[in-house]
Amino acid sequence: MTDFFVEEVTTELLKTLIAISRKSCHSRGTAEQLKSSIEELLPIIQEIKYSGVELLVERQFQLNDVKPDDGTAA
Numbered sequence: 001m002t003d004f005f006v007e008e009v010t011t012e013l014l015k016t017l018i019a020i021s022r023k024s025c026h027s028r029g030t031a032e033q034l035k036s037s038i039e040e041l042l043p044i045i046q047e048i049k050y051s052g053v054e055l056l057v058e059r060q061f062q063l064n065d066v067k068p069d070d071g072t073a074a
Contacts, residue, residue, distance in 0.1 A: 006053045013041055013048075014062060042066070 020037050023030070048055075049063045 003053050003055075006048055006051065007055055007059065009044075010048055010055065010059055010063065013045060017041065 017038065020034055045063060045066050049066075055063070
């Protein structure tokens with residue numbers, strides 16, 4: 001039951017990220033808004049990633065690709 005819930009939350013988070021990215025590719029202001037939105041989601045993503053709940057391999061790879069900003073991006 002918990003695995004299903006975590007997978008559903010993860011799926012919804014990724015859908016939200018994709019929707020935000022599609023809307024935010026047009027200007028620097030919206031890019032900053034995208035960055036802010038993603039940074040707000042990072043704690044949730046990290047919590048799911050390290051919760052010990054077994055996810056589908058594809059979903060785990062997607063979560064592993066999400067990295068916190070180290071401040072080096074332009």
